[in-house]
Amino acid sequence: MTVLDPAGITALPVPPALLGESPLWHPDEQVLYWVDIPGRVLHRFDPARGEHRAWPQPSDPACCVPLLGGGLLLAMRDGLWRFDPQRGERHLVAKPPYDPDRQRFNDGKADALGRFWIGTLDDAREPNAALYCHTPGRGLKRVAEGITVSNGLAFGVDGRTLLWADTKAHAITAFDVDASDGSLSRRRTWRQFAARDAAQPLTAYGGRPDGAAMDSEGGYWVAMFEGQRLLRLDAEGRTLAELPLPVRCPTMPCFGGADLRTLYITTAREKRPADELAAQPLAGCVLQIRVAVPGLPANLARL
Ligand SMILES: O=C1O[C@H](CS(=O)(=O)O)[C@@H](O)[C@H](O)[C@H]1O
Numbered sequence: 403m404t405v406l407d408p409a410g411i412t413a414l415p416v417p418p419a420l421l422g423e424s425p426l427w428h429p430d431e432q433v434l435y436w437v438d439i440p441g442r443v444l445h446r447f448d449p450a451r452g453e454h455r456a457w458p459q460p461s462d463p464a465c466c467v468p469l470l471g472g473g474l475l476l477a478m479r480d481g482l483w484r485f486d487p488q489r490g491e492r493h494l495v496a497k498p499p500y501d502p503d504r505q506r507f508n509d510g511k512a513d514a515l516g517r518f519w520i521g522t523l524d525d526a527r528e529p530n531a532a533l534y535c536h537t538p539g540r541g542l543k544r545v546a547e548g549i550t551v552s553n554g555l556a557f558g559v560d561g562r563t564l565l566w567a568d569t570k571a572h573a574i575t576a577f578d579v580d581a582s583d584g585s586l587s588r589r590r591t592w593r594q595f596a597a598r599d600a601a602q603p604l605t606a607y608g609g610r611p612d613g614a615a616m617d618s619e620g621g622y623w624v625a626m627f628e629g630q631r632l633l634r635l636d637a638e639g640r641t642l643a644e645l646p647l648p649v650r651c652p653t654m655p656c657f658g659g660a661d662l663r664t665l666y667i668t669t670a671r672e673k674r675p676a677d678e679l680a681a682q683p684l685a686g687c688v689l690q691i692r693v694a695v696p697g698l699p700a701n702l703a704r705l
Pocket residue numbers: 421423439508523551553569570610612613627653
């Protein structure tokens with residue numbers, strides 16, 4: 403396993419989030435979007451202009467993907483919304499398929515056919531969450547269940563494998579994806595990480611799998627929440643490389659920049675101990691570092 407040099411890591415010049423999540427490099431706008439879930443804000447940073455914009459939201463935003471024809475598909479605790487950043491307006495696409503007093507949407511990605519795959523998170527951390535797929539013209543359908551904190555969604559380079567993490571279970575699951583109808587089969591545990599031993603100091607804990615992004619060589623980059631690192635895994639789930647980070651809780655990486663070789667990483671500061679926050683002033687910031695292998699571009703969702 404290679405340990406990558408973190409010396410080039412810097413933070414975007416933007417105030418830290420409570421729980422930064424779901425960075426998206428918009429392929430048409432060439433800007434970075436991300437959300438602060440409990441802070442209820444959608445953020446955008448344009449690195450070419452050094453411009454930051456923020457849109458306060460009326461409910462917990464979870465993630466967004468670009469929409470064919472412009473705008474964003476924004477998943478929030480109170481449903482799926484079409485969001486127009488120019489006007490700051492949202493229009494309902496689908497009601498939440500769960501009780502929003504107990505669950506919310508979490509990590510989501512679009513596939514090459516414009517379907518939107520989105521998982522949920524159970525507030526009480528019980529295994530009542532699920533994976534849903536929004537198919538153009540056909541709405542939202544539950545496609546897998548038995549999970550607690552849905553995360554880590556990413557498609558393999560050929561689009562035939564879907565990876566899906568359950569953060570609480572420390573596990574990443576793989577599915578085969580049918581190329582024509584998007585049905586899932588052959589559900590299997592792809593990588594199991596060790597849970598934290600009660601006696602183990604946090605500094606010895608490797609973390610649990612949170613958000614992820616796929617690079618163009620099939621490397622799966624996963625944020626290890628509380629593990630203070632990203633891992634790059636191969637097609638069999640074996641660790642190829644580790645990138646140590648200056649913050650304890652990374653939440654999700656994403657590839658951006660014109661060449662898709664800037665790795666952006668959202669992070670969290672919510673509920674972290676005061677001594678950790680004092681030692682890690684970048685907690686909650688969006689980190690960035692240049693990497694060797696470009697990422698895959700984000701797909702556009704269709705309604
Ligand atoms: O709310 C969230 O929390 C989890 C981390 S954990 O469940 O508390 O371990 C994080 O992974 C998730 O992405 C985030 O939205």
